[in-house]
Amino acid sequence: MGNPAQGGGYLGIRNLYKAFGDFYALKDISLDINQGEFVCFLGPSGCGKTTLLRAIAGLDLQTSGTIRQDGNDISNLPPTERDFGIVFQSYALFPNLSVEKNIAFGLENIGMARDAISARVRELLDLIGLPEQAKKYPAQLSGGQQQRVALARAIAMSPGLLLLDEPLSALDAKVRVHLRHEVKELQRKLGVTTIMVTHDQEEALAMADRIVVMNHGMIEQIGEPTEVYREPENLFVADFIGEMNKLPGEAAGRDSCKLGGLTLNCREHGLAKGAKAIVALRPEDVIPHEMPARKPRAASGNSVPVTIGDMEFLGSFWRTTLTGGALGDVELTAQFSINAVRRLSLKAGKDILVELPADRLRAFPAGSGQ
Amino acid sequence: MSMSAEAKLLHPGPTVKARMSRDDWVMRGYMIAIGIYLIVALALPLYAMLSKAFETSRFDLAQFQVQVSDEAGNFNAGPVRLDEINAGLGKLPPSDLETSADGRLDLTQFFPDFSFRSPVKYRLIPSGGDAVYLVGSERFTGPEAGEFDSNTFRKVVIRPVQDFGLANFRTYFSTPALFQSIQNSLLISVISTVITVTLAFGFAYALCRSCMPFKGAFRMIAMAPILVPSLLPGIALVYMFGNQGFMKELLLGESVYGPIGIVIGSVFFTFPHAMIIILIALSISDARLYEAATALRASKWRTFWTVTIPGARYGLISAAFVVFNLVITDFGLPKVIGGQYNMLAVDIYKQVIGQQNFQMGAVVSVVLLMPALIAYIVDRQVQKKQVALLSARSVVYQPKPSARFDWLCLGYCMLVALFILTILGVCQFAALVKFWPYDLSFSLKNYDFDRMDGGGWEAYRNSIEMALLTAFIGTTIIFTGAYMVEKSRGFESGRALFQFLAMLPMAIPGMVLGLAYIFFFNDPDNPLHFIYGTMAILVICTITHFYTVSHLTAITALKQIDGEFESVAASLKQPFWRLFGKVTVPVCLPAILDIAIYMFVNAMTTVSAVVFLYSTKTALASVAVLNMDDAGDIAPAAAMGMMIFYTNVAARLAHAGLSRYVLSRTQGWRLR
């Protein structure tokens, strides 16, 4: 029942600011989240993700700005009067209560019959795959199991909004990857609108329907995982998510730029001619070609003759650095598929021609993206 | 652009004001209630005492005019101001016009010709409403004039005006018998501090760094003095070194009554406090430093001075200030063994109880408050630094056996233990014999407290009742108060004020608190006057006196539990008290039991605050020890002192048993 005048969506945040004394941890945050969506707040540590999450929960009130949930203004409500479940990085499981008592904590004392409660607890334990652990205490469970209990407790009362603050970052890498899928699966099954805070871009890319990239208390970009990956709106996003060549150059035409001695076609950039720019290209977007029999002396179009540096095998692909007369001082990192390496018999020291696709090549203003 | 300039540009919208939930209201209300308790039980009494100390009374002669008639009773001459008469006669210098709050000035002295048989009449004309005079016991206020015949004029006195100033302190510092105590108190405290900290350091060092046997037993013996009133060692010293003392010769003719006795007794009762602080400091210092020192082939002696002492420095400084504070504020010990040697805390007692000069008692209290306050503030600062050290990761030191060093430590600890056990043993022995040192046959007559002054067995029962009430109510108030201040949302300034109030009691010596209670609660205009002389005021006073340490214990325990429990409970729509009851209290139960036993033991042993506040119906065991000793019933005093000891031992055993039970019940979830 989102109010269209408020911008629709299940959760609407408008012009949110949060000050700690003179320091602003959140600056002008506006954001809409749809019913059933899985949204990740992604950004470096200290950028204000937790602060934003706690404002949404009402645990630490914003300094100014409004929050609407399900059509109601909840901006100044205490947490007890909001509709959410939450999982913290520490899980905050009650150590002296058994797993089932932890999960039932919110169900007791709301007039629910005892059988109904234990039925619900059993259902939740099945859902998180821990039906055998009901009587154990949190300290007797592994980190991953504790995490799932915390999740079960948070969804026990079927809240309209699920908030997760770095729920996986206390776990070791393998468990983390496994739980990613479980959490995502669970969310899809329940259809609960979910916000997860993380500083791990892989996690965000793997789990989110949409990612909110944050930096210095501001939103840098909002978009689907492929969108923020393929179409970063600025150098910060480009750099923070995935790997990126950041090459010093300058703007040439409306859709071209200079790099070393080269002029390359690139995406429209809106920079003035001659302005200093950072030219950005993902390593996997570099396309290798056989050097033609008649070796071109200079680049033509976006094809550049280069020399392959040391090759590093990383399991599913090869990584290398490319240098060459046309590139000047610039060193380009590239990733080549195993296929391509075999097909073109690429090896260190070999001269090849690489294509830097114009639609993947972008120029951002120099000095941005910190 | 500076941060603040940027800040001004930001957040254009209106500032969001939190809507308080019911929980917020309840928690805030509860915190305010305990805050008000602290204000009524601490801040207001202190204020009453301070204003008493600075209140001055002075006869203002300029307030009155006197007209004298001729022998026929006709007032021919005009009225003359009293101050002019006084100046003309050169009678009273200004210092003689300073007086106490109930001073009275006789007027006939200003009339050299006065005779009560004379037919001359006197007319007294006060200038305004604050000019007060008495005729006999009847009180008159200006500007109503009075006319008296000579016989009645004898009974006319004027009353002083009240003002605030330093006059009382001038009196204090011009009375050598009084201000000599400052020097005495400082001297005794410094000497006791040096000796105690040195001895305690050696003991803690042996416990921590040697492989000697019986460490647990030594530790228990070292802690025993906490379980007795501070005046008990004084009684033992009387038996050991007093006029009939069996070890009297050891003092080479010096009297134990005075500095020597106070210092020995102070070392006894402050030893556990210093030992435990230093032990903690030593046990947290980092073993890696020792390994490094060994690797560098530093000598033991060098390692001691370059690693051990600096590592324990905060503990040593903190222990020193704690001991200094305990000695300078202690009243029971110098009362028993001090003889003619005056100390500040005893002066307060003498002024109030002996001379009924409450105002001078207040002045001495202010004087005593100064060093106590300074020692307290330094200790707090040092403790904070120590806490910072604690949180840093360090490796626990594992001592290696070394026969010579371990034997040395064992010998030393045995000497200290012998000292402590002798003091306790002498008291117990004296209590159980007919008449030390003449008739050493066994007798229980010293336990026939009902035949002595001091309150009898009733006092002992009162003490237990008081200690149980203090432990139960005090723990409840202090723990819940700490919870509210630690876990509630918002209301920063209120919480800061609460923290300040909770930290204040530790800075206030017991004597000062007790006297402040007299001023505040014994004021008939105070609506709380009715609790004066009841058990309630003793309980309130004791809870307040020992509030700070318990509060800190509670805060430390609360800080150790996850700060997000409240957030989780709120997200589950649960009221805070459900979380408090089902999670916070069970998790903090060991700390809660610690607070309760601390309260109980201190309530059993405290003398200083309650000595001003007990009534005949609420006499206490610790005060009975003091009063029986005062009355010369030293053996019964020792017997009662040992009763307190055994009661506290029993309480500690019960506490240990209960703690173990709680831990075993909860082992399932405490295991990591």
Ligand SMILES: Nc1ncnc2c1ncn2[C@@H]1O[C@H](COP(=O)(O)OP(=O)(O)O)[C@@H](O)[C@H]1O
């Ligand atoms: N209670 C607080 N007082 C002052 N500064 C705070 C407080 N909480 C967070 N901050 C600051 O706000 C910024 C954002 O913090 P946070 O939201 O926790 O970052 P993160 O994105 O890592 O979750 C940080 O610079 C942090 O230091």
Ligand SMILES: [Mg+2]
């Ligand atoms: Mg965070």
